[in-house]
Amino acid sequence: MAMDGSAARKQEPAERQELDSVVVRFAGDSGDGVQLTGSRFTETVALAGNDLETFPDFPAEIRAPIGTTYGVSAFQINFGSRVIMTSGDAPDVLVAFNPAALKTNVGDLKQGGLVILDVGTFNDKNFEKAGYKGNPLEDGSLTRHRIFPIDVSKHTLEAVKDSGVNKRDGLRAKNFWALGLVDWMYDRDVAPTIKWIESKFSKEPEIAKANIAALKAGHAFGETAEMPDGVRGFTLRRAELAPGLYRTITGTESLAYGLIVGAKLAGLDLFFSSYPITPASAVLHALAGLKAFGVTTFQAEDEIAAIGAAIGAAYAGALGITSSSGPGIALKTEALGLAITTELPLIVLDTQRAGPSTGMPTKTEQSDLNLAVYGRNGDAPLIVLSARSPGDAFDVAIEAVRLATQFMTPVIVLSDTYISNAAEPWLVPDVGSYEPFPVGFRTNPEGFHPFVRDEKLARPWVKPGTPGLAHRVGGLEKNYNSGNISYDPINHQRMTDARKAKIDGVANAIPEQAVEQGETTGRLAVVGWGSTYGPIYRAVSNVRRDGKAVSHIHLRHIWPMPRNLGELLKGFDQILVPEMNTGQLVGMLRNQYLVPAEGLNKVMGRPFTISEIEAAIRSKLD
Amino acid sequence: MAMDGSAARKQEPAERQELDSVVVRFAGDSGDGVQLTGSRFTETVALAGNDLETFPDFPAEIRAPIGTTYGVSAFQINFGSRVIMTSGDAPDVLVAFNPAALKTNVGDLKQGGLVILDVGTFNDKNFEKAGYKGNPLEDGSLTRHRIFPIDVSKHTLEAVKDSGVNKRDGLRAKNFWALGLVDWMYDRDVAPTIKWIESKFSKEPEIAKANIAALKAGHAFGETAEMPDGVRGFTLRRAELAPGLYRTITGTESLAYGLIVGAKLAGLDLFFSSYPITPASAVLHALAGLKAFGVTTFQAEDEIAAIGAAIGAAYAGALGITSSSGPGIALKTEALGLAITTELPLIVLDTQRAGPSTGMPTKTEQSDLNLAVYGRNGDAPLIVLSARSPGDAFDVAIEAVRLATQFMTPVIVLSDTYISNAAEPWLVPDVGSYEPFPVGFRTNPEGFHPFVRDEKLARPWVKPGTPGLAHRVGGLEKNYNSGNISYDPINHQRMTDARKAKIDGVANAIPEQAVEQGETTGRLAVVGWGSTYGPIYRAVSNVRRDGKAVSHIHLRHIWPMPRNLGELLKGFDQILVPEMNTGQLVGMLRNQYLVPAEGLNKVMGRPFTISEIEAAIRSKLD
Amino acid sequence: MNDTVSPRALTPDSFESDQEIRWCPGCGDYAIIKSVRKALADIGTDPDQVVFVSGIGCASRFPYYMATYGFHTIHGRAPAIATGVKLANPALDVWVVGGDGDMLSIGGNHTLHAIRRNIDLNILLFNNEIYGLTKGQYSPTSRVGTRSPSTPMGSVDYPVSALVFALGAGAHFIARTIDTLQKHVPDVLKRAHAHKGASFVEIIQNCIVYNDGVFDDFTAKDVAADRQLHLEHGKPLRFGKTKEKGLRFDPKSMKLEVVTLGENGVSEADLVVHDETNRTLGTMLAAMEPPDFPAALGVIYCSPAESYDHAVKAQIAAARSKAPAADLNALLRRGHTWTVDRPQA
């Protein structure tokens, strides 16, 4: 095989092979524009009518030295003509822009997968930085895969030579060259990318020209050059998606938009306070840019101040929201108790990351569930919800606002690094189609006491400034009616019971637990929550295709649990709970329902693959 | 019945009635010296060879206005010739120094109990302050009890008139007059109290004289005055206590001493850092006075700094300890994760109080168990122990030091307001009788890596300053061996598993769970933890006396649970778990062992009574 | 719990809630609350527009006793929570009350940042140099050598000066007064209220139970005149029974010094004239400690600047006016979208 793809000759026109779905990963140095390539390809694929899910994987360092393994940035996309549930177990194709990207990513590739390799970066210095002893093409280490080495750098420079850019800028277009080639492989149109380049670089016409030239050249290379074995054109049919207007959305955007829409439905101003932390900061950034919607964002001095300000805002009659990730959520536990005992609505977003302690800040995990449900001094119940996918986060955010304001209680929303960074096509809803749930602030002084409860056991919410309703709340135990400080033993029991009953009662205001797939009784239920949705769903459907009796149940409402959940679970012989932690939901199910649920646990900072779950299901059913 | 006891005439000498046990409560204004009276009486009772348990109940306010109900201070003692397990369900005798004390305490008295009432304080102003409409002796509200009204104030002033004190100081001796009377009732010797007064007031001989005169006069009043119906002399035999040297000890003292002894056994310097909070501050105060034992105490700027400094001290090679109550423990959760992931020994004392949030700071509860076991971001296991009584706290503290240092892990010790304030006789141990467990600091640079584990999975502990062992630790995930930062997926799984396995493995280093009372299988096991020990024990023994099959199991080691606990529990048809929370341990037992354990929950800021638990047991067995 | 008060005829009683006060008899907090009620009556704000936010401690029980909106929060976090109240509704008149432990120990960071941001809060620190509510441990303002349950041999750490700290945090308004000064406290509070931005007021407060008399060296009647310097903007710094003493500035040592008028030829012209807007002077005045110097009382420093809440709202208003038709459906459809047609049947 020639080291230099340019030596290849024109290929005979061949039928494109049709595929159901395919997983492509781009990987390169942080400076190689990998994320950009990924998101351009995503748009192209989406516009072509495929379903998809993407996942970017950023390096942990801010800006690592060029060429190092820890500076590698990657972007994976799974797309197809069927419904896509995950960003893909293992790539079919890896586009690697340098030796470090090859080194850190090739191991994830499918057996026999294709590696498109920019050998223009192959030199001893880069081998060394990547930790290779020599040229990996020559040491026999890549035999599990099909390797397609091309001097992308050289091709790119050739392509851009008339666009008037210098060599450095020219070389930076190589991601577009690669994108052009991949566009050709999967029969995607380059036009939308060209449009995007033109608008993005409208002020730098040479750069635009160079990028477009590179893109076209890459595409033409596919058309014209002779390809090695197995590198050929593919095609994918449109997926059967519900008709309507789509966009791609990340979990971050989805949460931000959901909160704004939720506030609107509740008739409240949105007050968001947070302290930066990876990966939660993204929501702060998103909302900070939406001041035109009346959103107030506040970057507090720390997480305690952030939740404190949100509680203060809630007391003042706004929708108080705070967000963080593990270490920051831990810091909020004391103040959460105050919101619980003063019975103020509050939303706490937890974008979970790998722990304990600082852990692996850029990696995903589901290990804050115990903290969310149990992590407070005293008996301090609240509502816990979880989002299963980027798009789902939008509805979960609205549900959080609804429950917080209707029940006068904090709600913790669990998301994770995966959901927050991943993107998927989203059927954009009409905001008008959501039922509003306006907050009825108390204004009538007649018979007012701050802790007299309604039928849902919620207390009245009063905006300071309301005439005749001046009152005091606080963290000490309160008299059941008047809200005055009370140390009375019977009263404390009554208030403790009421706080518990209020949250337990939320089970009546949420839907019964549905079964995602499969029967409502049977040999095995796979129960999940959060971002394991995709791999569980696909794994269950794979096994079901073989005629096996397995069902998928996925929790959005984790605390309180849906009122029929216990009955539902008791209808299964076995219950398997895949979680990205050492077993947290599984313990709650066992505790609540005395069902012999078992955990399937993965704590690697990365999502389950479909095959991992599939294997576990099969072994349960064998 | 005469309003003024002085009108009574000399009583015929009568046989003293023998009692098994009796509960006496003193109650009065904060300024009435109630706590002093209680502790003097405790000493007298202890010296007479009875077993006992006491519980002081302080007002929530620092110094409430005189005569108000919320300024009432009380002290209860349960003593007897049998083993005493609690400070008593309901008093047999109430000594009330003013109307407010009567008002707030009389409801707790046994039906037919005796109230000794200082009617010298009976006037309209005091009635009003106590919230009485008029004289409670005249409104028929006290008919459930036997009332013995005496003008203690007047008697006291008479008794002290020759001692040279002014009226104000003279009146302040009235607690001693009452003590004298109670001493007479229960046939206790006044000599030890006289000795105590003499030494305490050695610099104020007039005060000493007045107090002694009052004491003697109260005692003489019993001897000579005619008593109303049922007020007569009693006697109690010595309890059958193990022979040896005794003292009374509170949970606070016991913890402080246990930690010092634990440090000694480990061969470590003790570093204690805390931020004041009720009721945990008492341990800080106790240790601050023990600098002669090389103890360093540090009052930090907040709870986070307190645990931070303790972690720093642990890193530096000392025994780092921090302590707090609910809200402060909540604040420590983030830092606890750091101690867990850096695998440093650390002891965290939680003196639980009524929550959530600020709650009722002076009242007892057991509602921080979930927080202790589950309250951290990420998968962050540690050891949780609990003390069952004041004396037991000593051994629990030593066990905490042993496990923390042997396993290189944080240990949370749960105590509560009740244990910390209650006192009981304690057979003073010989420190030399404890097996030392000296820490072997790593000093050998040969093959050293900070995270290479021993057979218990503990990593080496190195004192900074040790030549050749300079190394770095931190909160990011660490390579399994070298301890260097690692984002490797497999490594994260391995480290997570190792952290869990280490704590799970502690089950092999602790005793099997014993059964306190009853058989190891049967119809009903009552499972408790912490300060419910006394009432559960007594309730179970009461029911067992009726020949019913019920057993008492009490956990010291809550996390991990003793290795035989699951098997043990499975031997019972029913499991009842009394807790002063809404059901926390019960959930863990259900989760761990899938046993149908049920809760018996009391959240009133006060301990269970024996009869509450007894009733629940009986209803399970009926 | 609701308190209806006509805003027309405000008296101190209009601000008195129905809750019985539970401070120790003789506590300095009683005098302070009286003065606060008087100040509010004089200011004339409708009690329903006022919010008191406090932390935890004896001082922090304050909101319960005020017939206004009130939030007794958690230890040390009142400035942060009050920040949320104010940002959510800048029309409210927000007061923060806390003790020296609450605001300078656990809450030091929130105090720092509330001051730094210059958010329009009136922050009242009741400094009794002790932890009252938890029964008398020493605090970060306790003097070296303070014996307390946690420092039985005496404290060894240096205290922080509340006002010097506040200036270090960038305060635009600092003042000091004393619980018992029934006219002075309301006057200072009215100035604090009038200042838009964070106003930080230290109120010297006697804890009769755990730290009785610790301020006697400048609050006791017999020494008050000699140990208290009552500041007035534009007036020379004079004190003493007959105002016979004053403060002169030595430019060489850059220090203030106490002088007696008439002695060594010192005249009023030699004295420093109080300038509230002078930060260097403010820092020196704030740091003065008896017995060598009088304690400075009144408004020590006042130099207004835009308040944080104002600037935050101005940005939102600007964003709104730039995109007046901000529409949620449009927001969701921002960026690239595509349409999937009805499946071809």
Place this chain on the structure above:
Amino acid sequence: MNDTVSPRALTPDSFESDQEIRWCPGCGDYAIIKSVRKALADIGTDPDQVVFVSGIGCASRFPYYMATYGFHTIHGRAPAIATGVKLANPALDVWVVGGDGDMLSIGGNHTLHAIRRNIDLNILLFNNEIYGLTKGQYSPTSRVGTRSPSTPMGSVDYPVSALVFALGAGAHFIARTIDTLQKHVPDVLKRAHAHKGASFVEIIQNCIVYNDGVFDDFTAKDVAADRQLHLEHGKPLRFGKTKEKGLRFDPKSMKLEVVTLGENGVSEADLVVHDETNRTLGTMLAAMEPPDFPAALGVIYCSPAESYDHAVKAQIAAARSKAPAADLNALLRRGHTWTVDRPQA
């Protein structure tokens, strides 16, 4: 991970650990670590006796790269954790490293109290006026108007000055230097180390990725001489390319002013002479900001006092010497005890 170094022949390399540095190429932290290693080599402490404690942030990765003991803790808590290290073993040479977010935002309170207590730590604040590690949000030292992901319209809160804050906290030693000053940084660090008690050093650090050039107004080569005032105790405050400028003090306004020697009859005798022990001067110098004033560099204030760790240990020693035979069995038997005899058979 273990680093064995002979304490005899210390060079900067003796302090270099085996871990690859992961700061962005061009980050100011590289220059700083070089200077720290040089300072330590010059000081000559055995690396095994040195502990670096840090929080979280780019700056806080520091300990990994030093061949000493090190603890990379959690965000903001390094001063508290270091306090425990020092109190547990005062013989250790303890250094604290953190960023402006770490030490002044989330960790402001611990910084305040470590400084106030005057515990013997060498605290190095790397001030890049930004949150580096979390990708560029503004920090409490960011200037008004800073555009960042969380302040897309520009920040509106006033920054805190690290050194003015430290003085407000009662600092006994403050100094400032700049990452790129390869001789100045080690010199300042050696002074900080020599000071027993809390030494607080602000190191101006360029974040090339998120805040590149924000300090150019006084660090850029072409303006350095005119915008940097290098302090020396006992020397007049002069700066400028030919040291032609100086600072004069106006006692009327109590302010420093920039003057040019030779102009309007100004001579060196008119200039302020640096006095490290003068708090008022220190406060004014710390507060100076370009472009109107030069940035003060070097030791701004140094006035030693007993360190907290020293006083704590002295109390323990005193208690021990009073009760030299402190015995645990005796402790347990303190107070009233009684004996229960063997039960009469």
